[in-house]
Amino acid sequence: MVNFNGNLSEDTTLINVENRGLKYGDSLFETLRVIANKILFWEDHYFRLMESMRILRMEIPMNFTMEFLEDEILKTIKANEHTNARVRCTIFRGNGGLYMPVSNDVEYIIQANELDSPFYLLSETTYQVDLYKDFYINKGLLSTLKTNNKIINVLGSVYAKENDLDNCLLINEDKSVVEALNGNIFLVKGNIIKTPPITDGCLKGILRMQLIEMLEKLPNYELIEESISPFEIQKADEFFVTNVIKGIVPITKYRKKQFTTDVARDLLAKLNMRIRLG
Template sequence: MVNFNGKLLSETTFISIHNRGYKYGDALFETLKVVDNNILFWEDHYFRLMASMRILRMEIPMSFTMEFLEEEILKTVEANALSGENTRVRFNVDRGEGGTYMPMQDSINYSIVVESLEHSAYSFNDTENYRVDLFKDHYVNAGMLSNLKSNSKVINVLANIYAKENELDNCILLNNNKGVVEATQGNLFFVQGNTIKTPTLSDGALKGIMRKQIMELIKEYEDYSIEEVSISPFEIQKSDEVFITNVITGIQSVTHYRKKEFKCTVAKQLLEKLNEKLGLTS
């Protein structure tokens, strides 16, 4: 069942072909992890969504309080018989129907889709090979719009197709200045000695929720410091570790980039601290 503007509908009936999110990518979304009816990092997700809607000049409905949206999400989880389970949720907002590039109205649609997840805790696989390379066919624009979790993700789609064609697990996206931005499915961190670097938002990196959590953990970690900086592709091979972060997987270590092989020590330590902070167990 899908929640469309508060109504629970079958997945095949809730969206029109005239929907602006479908036609123009005029939409935003949040990917959420729900554990035992608790939306992880809900406050951060909510305020990112509100800020993103303002940037896209969407008219935020008066009903869109944190409490109301949380109730709608959990209602959808329950309707799909997933209460108390581990769940992945996509919360989508769009500008409804009508108009071409110029919207004809200010109304906002929302939809909520859920699916089951296997584990509550974020897990780490020491033996897994995870290979990445650069995607250079197209570039992310440096700037604020690239910070948003919008439906305009064609570069990520093409990069994932490229990864599959080249037997890679992920690709590293670059901006129009040839600087490192992110992976196709999350933010990037580079461990170099006692310094951990992550691409700055001004270079076009997604303003990731897990990115924020990991940066806060690193600041509490006396052995390491965190820097938000512009990162050249040449710095990848100078790193001791590279890892990717997102809300669903937590931390994914990169083991290979071209001929370079990375360690996973810091990523594993951070993942343990993250689970401990959240009180999650497998």
């Protein structure tokens, strides 16, 4: 069952050829993790979505309150008989127009899929990455939004599959490492944890925000938001990817460099405790 503008339907062909998200990528999305019918970090997701809609000059409906959208998401999960779910909420400008839309009004689709575990689990498998250098992430504001313009991520995923990689690292025009294909990155050297700043063009990730907030309160670690060069990766002790669905995914290999996973394990335990305590 999908939720299209508040109406539940088993029809997954609701998008027509005039859809602006399809034609021009004129859309945004939020990927949510729902555990026991509770949306994790919902306030952060909601305000990021509202901010992104304003940046893209979309008209925010009067009924798009935090409570309304939460109810629509939970209604969709209930209709699919899920308890723990991965949810995608896609917002797109209404049909009509060419590059110039006829209206800034929006529509939405909510989809839900079952999740196996209520808590984040640390992967024990080998996870190998390399740089994807065919195209660059721009440092501008649009790169920080979760829009449907993800062609670099698609091409990077194809490259990863062709080269037997588990993920790729994206770089900006300054050749700084910005993020992974599916999440933000954190590099560990001793007790210093570094992550690229938003101004480098990385996604304004929700779990990135949660980890930064958590690390600032932990005396054993020092957090730095600073550009990361490919050369730094070779000298790091640990390197990991973060996103709301997977939590923390340790990278175990970058070219000939092998990484440990001790800090990722420690932070994931603290993150799960933070979730339990609400």
